[in-house]
Amino acid sequence: MRHACTSSIAAVILAFVPIAAAAQADVRRTPDGKPNLQGIWQVLNTAAWDIQDHSARLGVPAGQGVVVGGEIPYQPWALAKKQENFASRLTADPETKGYTPGVPRIMYMPYPFQIFQTPGQLNIAFEYARGIRVIHTDGTPHPRGPLNWWVGDSRGRWDGDTLVVDVVHFTGETWFDRAGNFHSEALHLVERYSLEGPDHLRYQVTIEDPKVFTRPWQMSMLFYRRKEPDVRLLDYEPFLLMKEEQAARERGKTAN
Amino acid sequence: MKTLCGIALIGLAVAAAAAPRVLAQASGAPKTIAGCPAEPLAFHTCALQKAKTFNPPRLPSGRPNLQGFWRGDALTQAFSVEGVASDDPLIKDPIMPWEAAPPEVIDPADRKIPYQPWAAALGRRGVNFHKYLDPRTSCSTAGIPRLALQDASQIVQPPTDDYVLWHHDDHHAYRVIAIGDRPPVGAAIKTWHGLSRGRWDGNTLVIDTTNLNGYTWIDDSGNFYTDTAHLVERLTMVDANTIDYEVTFEDPKVYTRPWRVAWVLQRVMEPGFELIEEACVEGERSMEDIRQQGGYLYYFGESWRGR
Numbered sequence: 128m129r130h131a132c133t134s135s136i137a138a139v140i141l142a143f144v145p146i147a148a149a150a151q152a153d154v155r156r157t158p159d160g161k162p163n164l165q166g167i168w169q170v171l172n173t174a175a176w177d178i179q180d181h182s183a184r185l186g187v188p189a190g191q192g193v194v195v196g197g198e199i200p201y202q203p204w205a206l207a208k209k210q211e212n213f214a215s216r217l218t219a220d221p222e223t224k225g226y227t228p229g230v231p232r233i234m235y236m237p238y239p240f241q242i243f244q245t246p247g248q249l250n251i252a253f254e255y256a257r258g259i260r261v262i263h264t265d266g267t268p269h270p271r272g273p274l275n276w277w278v279g280d281s282r283g284r285w286d287g288d289t290l291v292v293d294v295v296h297f298t299g300e301t302w303f304d305r306a307g308n309f310h311s312e313a314l315h316l317v318e319r320y321s322l323e324g325p326d327h328l329r330y331q332v333t334i335e336d337p338k339v340f341t342r343p344w345q346m347s348m349l350f351y352r353r354k355e356p357d358v359r360l361l362d363y364e365p366f367l368l369m370k371e372e373q374a375a376r377e378r379g380k381t382a383n
Numbered sequence: 384m385k386t387l388c389g390i391a392l393i394g395l396a397v398a399a400a401a402a403p404r405v406l407a408q409a410s411g412a413p414k415t416i417a418g419c420p421a422e423p424l425a426f427h428t429c430a431l432q433k434a435k436t437f438n439p440p441r442l443p444s445g446r447p448n449l450q451g452f453w454r455g456d457a458l459t460q461a462f463s464v465e466g467v468a469s470d471d472p473l474i475k476d477p478i479m480p481w482e483a484a485p486p487e488v489i490d491p492a493d494r495k496i497p498y499q500p501w502a503a504a505l506g507r508r509g510v511n512f513h514k515y516l517d518p519r520t521s522c523s524t525a526g527i528p529r530l531a532l533q534d535a536s537q538i539v540q541p542p543t544d545d546y547v548l549w550h551h552d553d554h555h556a557y558r559v560i561a562i563g564d565r566p567p568v569g570a571a572i573k574t575w576h577g578l579s580r581g582r583w584d585g586n587t588l589v590i591d592t593t594n595l596n597g598y599t600w601i602d603d604s605g606n607f608y609t610d611t612a613h614l615v616e617r618l619t620m621v622d623a624n625t626i627d628y629e630v631t632f633e634d635p636k637v638y639t640r641p642w643r644v645a646w647v648l649q650r651v652m653e654p655g656f657e658l659i660e661e662a663c664v665e666g667e668r669s670m671e672d673i674r675q676q677g678g679y680l681y682y683f684g685e686s687w688r689g690r
Contacts, residue, residue, distance in 0.1 A: 158443060158542045165541060226665045241559060243541050243548045245450070250539055250548055252557050257524075257575075259550060259557050261658065276660045300665070357566050360559050362574045366664040367523050374681035 154288065154322040159246050162288045162322050167241045167358055168350035174235040177306035178346060187305075193235070195345040199308060205339045212307025220305055225256070225366030227277040229301025230294055231316060231332050231346065233258045239353055241360050249283065249290070254360050262292050272296050275312055290320040311338040326352035416456060416647050417625040424489045427645035430627040431619065439586050439620040444544050447586045447620055452651035452658075454535040460484040461525075461532045463604040464644050465495055465507065481603075489629075490643040496606055502637045505686045511605025515686065516679040518599050521670055522663035524556040524575050526599020527592060527614055528630045528644065535651050537658055547581055547588070554663045560590050568594055573610050575599065590616040597684045601632075608634045609687050624650035636690055 155163040173181070173190025180197060183189040201209060212219055222228060228236060238255040247265035252258075262281040269280050274296040283292040299312035315335040323329050328350040335343040414421045419429035439447040460467065466486030467474070473481040486494040498506060505511050519525045525533045534552040541548075547560040560581040568578045570593075577595035581588055597609040608614075612634040619627045626648040633641045673679065 163543070165543060165546075227662065241546075243539055243546060245539060245541055248539070250550065250557075252548065252559060256664075257556065259555050261550075263657075267655075277662050277665055278660060298665075357568070359561065359568055359578055361572060361578075362576070364523070364575065367521075367575075370521060370681055371683050374683050374685070377680065378685065 153324075155325060157244055157246075161244070161246075161285055162290075163244065164242045164249070164290065164320060164322065164328060165244050167239050167353040167360060168328055169239040169353055170235045170237065170348060171351050172235065172348055174304060174346070174348060175232075175237050176304060178235075178304045178308055179306070181306070193346045193348045195347050198344075200341045200344055202339060202341055205309075209307050209309060212302070212309055214307075216305060216307050220307070221301055222305065222365070225364075225369050226300070227256050227258050229297065230260065230278050230281075231318070231334075232301060232303055233260075233278070234330060234332075234350075235348060238363055239358070239360060252360060255363050256366070257362060257364055262290075264290075269293070269295055275299075277301065279314075279316070286319075288321060290318075292316075292318040292320070294318065309339070310334070310336045313338045323349070326354065328352075416649065417621050419621070421456065421647075422485050423487045423644075423646050424485075424494070426647055427489050427627060427629065430621040430625070430647070434586070434619045434621050434627065437586075437620060437622060440623060442540060442544075443542060446540070446544060446583060447588070448540065449538045449547075449588060449618060449620065449626065450540050452535050452537050452656050453531075453626060453648040454651055455532040456647050456649055461529055461602050463508070464488050464602050464606060465604070487644040487646050488642065489645045491640070496632075497639045497642050499637060499639055501690070502607075502687070506601075506604065506606040508604045510686050511600065511607060511682070512603075514680055515605070515682040516670070516674055516677075517603060517605075518682045519554075520673065521681060522554060522667050524599060525551075525553050526601075527558070527576060527595070528616065528628070529599065529601055530556055530558075531628055531648065532602075532646065535656070535658065550658060552658050552661060554661055555658075570594070573597075577612075577614070584617075586619065588618040590614075590618070592616070597687070598682060600682075607637070607687070608632055609636050609684065609690070611636045618648075621647075624652070637687070 157163045172193060173188050174193045176187045177190060179192040179194050181190055233253055233255060236255045238253065240251055240253040243250040249262040249264060251260040258278065260278050260281055262283045264283045267282065269282055274280065275298045276296050277298055279294040280296040281292050281294045283290055294316040297312050297314040302309045313336050317333040319331040321329045330350055331345060331347045333343050333345050416426060419426045442448045460482055462481045462484060464487040467481050467484045469483040471481060474483060488494045488496060491497055496506065530551045530553055536549060536551040539548040539550065545562055547562060549558040549560065558576050558579060560579040562581045565580055572594050573596035574594055575596055575598060577592040579590050579592040581590045592614040595610060595612050597612060600607055612632065615631040617629040621627050627645065628648050629643060629645040631641050631643045632638065
């Protein structure tokens with residue numbers, strides 16, 4: 128009777144600890160006892176535009192940042208590069224080429240994603256750019272590098288009720304947002320996924336990149352469960368949508 | 384035309400590693416699979432008979448466990464589901480030689496797609512093949528069912544039994560199959576892989592797919608369906624390492640009757656095998672060259688649009 132037992136323990140704990148921690152004890156679980164992270168999730172923030180605090184700009188909602196402490200510890204050259212990226216973002220942002228946004232950026236694109244969980248593996252399928260991440264939780268190590276993958280290589284383990292994922296083997300060609308925040312191929316992420324109640328998934332990620340930053344830094348945000356009973360993952364394939372527009376233009380020229 | 388996608392280096396390495404396997408099987412390897420003849424119709428008939436007495440491995444929920452890595456057999460090819468004759472001129476093509484292969488069409492009996500006349504002129508190495516860039520080459524997706532012929536794939540069945548994920552190596556394409564009774568999605572929504580609902584018919588996973596955009600081809604020959612297609616796939620385990628894969632195509636806009644293909648999926652036995660990222664869009668360097676040299680147009684269903 129796991130459920131009844133955990134509820135009563137939760138009720139006792141509730142009086143003494145913050146609500147978020149207590150809620151963790153009362154989450155849905157898979158048959159192997161792990162928190163069940165499955166479902167269709169989506170952010171409700173503006174990190175896709177800018178991961179830091181920002182005022183509204185035309186076409187950009189104002190937003191409170193997701194960077195813990197607010198500041199990104201860029202090395203001096205890298206801060207200059209970030210500002211240059213910002214100035215030329217309408218053409219320099221890899222998103223404008225229709226590429227896979229990389230990790231962690233794909234996690235907070237304003238599109239849904241779906242988590243599939245088996246004992247040895249989690250898969251995250253993204254509506255945006257048909258991205259997919261395989262997170263191995265079977266104890267296997269990262270393959271030996273150097274490897275340059277757009278979504279990196281993810282190996283996870285459970286730390287209590289928190290899924291901790293180590294991600295390496297990146298390209299230096301992805302950004303963090305549409306505001307020019309960037310990293311190199313030396314990017315190393317440690318992601319922590321923990322349920323805060325049945326419909327909220329806390330996502331914390333530590334970002335380390337000695338080529339670009341002076342120290343590791345963190346982002347923290349919530350994923351919200353999509354609860355529409357008939358919700359399905361559809362597709363948004365930016366590269367193909369661009370090609371489809373190109374094809375329509377070419378047809379137009381031929382017709383004239 | 385065969386696919387010429389500019390893929391990441393790692394993808395090329397995988398292709399190179401896979402090549403000896405194909406060659407070994409082509410040069411006189413046994414022509415039986417799971418005790419059945421390898422020719423697709425003969426295999427299908429024999430495999431479904433065998434499956435009647437096979438008790439598949441099961442998940443704790445009791446459902447058949449189809450999980451693992453799978454790939455099509457080397458005998459089945461994606462050149463044409465209607466088969467490639469041994470005297471086909473394309474077999475001697477200096478750039479992209481095809482290989483002789485039996486038809487994967489198992490129904491109707493003549494092993495040909497029952498096209499309406501206008502559609503036969505587009506598919507079957509017709510207008511599509513000569514005028515348009517193979518959509519798979521343009522980093523879209525091989526589509527259903529061609530994905531299941533092309534490279535390895537992984538079937539993932541979470542123990543909650545509510546979804547099946549079918550993840551393909553080819554351009555990191557994935558399909559989400561919602562298990563059980565679910566309301567259909569509005570017909571105006573069209574997607575590359577359609578929207579799939581799954582159910583269990585005994586030990587067979589049956590996948591029903593609609594909401595397709597019709598932008599993909601069935602094979603290299605430009606055989607096709609449109610955005611009114613309805614596909615039904617059946618995956619049946621024949622033994623622990625073999626799946627019989629059958630697809631029924633219905634599209635009243637294109638065909639005179641429903642028709643079927645079938646082929647085998649075999650378990651990938653390499654220890655430690657994992658799917659590896661294939662960054663087609665991001666590594667793409669040659670698409671415009673191919674288009675210009677061949678004078679090809681983008682497809683996006685242009686040949687059948689307005690029908």
